[in-house]
Amino acid sequence: MVNLSTKYMGFDLKNPLIIGSSGLTNSIDKIKDLEQKGAAAVVLKSLFEEQIMFEINNNVNVSDVNNSYPEAHDYIKNFTKDNSVGDYLKLIKGAKKEVKIPIFASINCVSFNEWTKIAKDIEKAGADALELNVFILPSDINTTSEAHEKMYFEIIEEIKKSIKIPVALKIGYYFSGLVNTIQKFSWTGINGLVLFNRFYTPDINIDTMKLNVSNVYSTPEEISTSLRWIAMLSNKVNCDISASTGVHNYEGVVKQLLVGAKTVQLCSTIYKNGPQQLEKILEGLTKWMERHNYKSLDDFRGKLSLGKVENPVFYHRVQYMKHLSGTD
Numbered sequence: 001m002v003n004l005s006t007k008y009m010g011f012d013l014k015n016p017l018i019i020g021s022s023g024l025t026n027s028i029d030k031i032k033d034l035e036q037k038g039a040a041a042v043v044l045k046s047l048f049e050e051q052i053m054f055e056i057n058n059n060v061n062v063s064d065v066n067n068s069y070p071e072a073h074d075y076i077k078n079f080t081k082d083n084s085v086g087d088y089l090k091l092i093k094g095a096k097k098e099v100k101i102p103i104f105a106s107i108n109c110v111s112f113n114e115w116t117k118i119a120k121d122i123e124k125a126g127a128d129a130l131e132l133n134v135f136i137l138p139s140d141i142n143t144t145s146e147a148h149e150k151m152y153f154e155i156i157e158e159i160k161k162s163i164k165i166p167v168a169l170k171i172g173y174y175f176s177g178l179v180n181t182i183q184k185f186s187w188t189g190i191n192g193l194v195l196f197n198r199f200y201t202p203d204i205n206i207d208t209m210k211l212n213v214s215n216v217y218s219t220p221e222e223i224s225t226s227l228r229w230i231a232m233l234s235n236k237v238n239c240d241i242s243a244s245t246g247v248h249n250y251e252g253v254v255k256q257l258l259v260g261a262k263t264v265q266l267c268s269t270i271y272k273n274g275p276q277q278l279e280k281i282l283e284g285l286t287k288w289m290e291r292h293n294y295k296s297l298d299d300f301r302g303k304l305s306l307g308k309v310e311n312p313v314f315y316h317r318v319q320y321m322k323h324l325s326g327t328d
């Protein structure tokens with residue numbers, strides 16, 4: 001019998017599969033189904049800072065937030081009218097009553113200000129942890145990388161002051177000194193790092209000459225970015241790492257554990273294949289461990305992280321060379 005349990009941010013999880021923040025977790029019925037199919041924890045759909053601020057100052061016009069992020073604008077226009085912070089707190093309370101798995105709340109933010117008050121309400125409602133989805137697009141020509149990073153540190157500091165439940169930081173990879181910056185984030189007292197978030201990407205329809213959103217769901221090939229950086233970071237950070245983006249099957253889960261992740265977050269594959277994909281992944285992981293005579297995840301976790309792997313050039317090398325790629 002293999003043991004799939006893992007520790008993440010102080011929680012004893014029955015296995016490493018967490019459902020990533022998305023519409024997959026926006027109702028109690030969906031969360032119950034995900035638990036029943038094997039999810040070890042869920043991250044609720046994010047509340048957006050702009051939405052919280054909109055409710056705090058309910059005289060704010062929707063157009064005032066247009067210039068922050070297009071997704072925030074859409075979210076506020078299409079979501080806020082049917083949902084509120086109050087509904088979010090109800091979802092947390094309801095989920096805590098109905099399921100045994102940990103419930104992680106999520107806030108999508110770009111600054112710190114009054115919205116941090118809501119973190120206390122989220123804690124009071126019973127959320128087991130809070131995932132902060134922070135993405136500040138480094139697009140302002142006058143903002144240096146130091147000033148850009150400072151905003152992340154300020155948000156973490158403010159949130160850590162307000163709540164006692166564990167905090168995870170979910171980020172993208174747009175930092176110039178990526179490993180150094182992430183290591184410093186891990187020294188702030190956060191309990192988890194979710195590497196990496198995946199963002200809306202713009203595309204152009206050349207017939208209508210209009211901009212649209214491309215590739216809402218990830219592909220299995222997209223796993224490589226988080227694999228590389230988790231391999232480089234897993235034994236250099238002071239908190240647990242949850243792998244995110246491009247994990248679609250048990251092979252992806254095995255790879256992320258081999259580079260040192262404590263858990264993996266699943267989103268696109270559940271949208272595409274339904275919650276039963278969890279059962280398939282757990283079965284595949286169990287059989288793979290049996291084939292390799294591993295009894296627990298710790299028997300192989302981090303085995304291929306940087307420092308343990310024989311040929312680190314595979315993580316370091318970024319330019320194609322014939323002897324590595326086999327192609328000229």
Ligand SMILES: Cc1cc2nc3c(=O)[nH]c(=O)nc-3n(C[C@H](O)[C@H](O)[C@H](O)COP(=O)(O)O)c2cc1C
Pocket residue numbers: 020021022023045046047106108133170196197198216217218219244245246247265266267268269
């Ligand atoms: C439809 C959809 C909605 C999402 N909503 C959120 C969200 O509210 N908050 C968040 O942090 N991430 C959100 N994400 C990102 C996912 O949590 C995840 O990080 C990303 O999809 C990469 O994982 P995947 O490759 O397993 O899909 C969303 C993704 C999708 C596809």
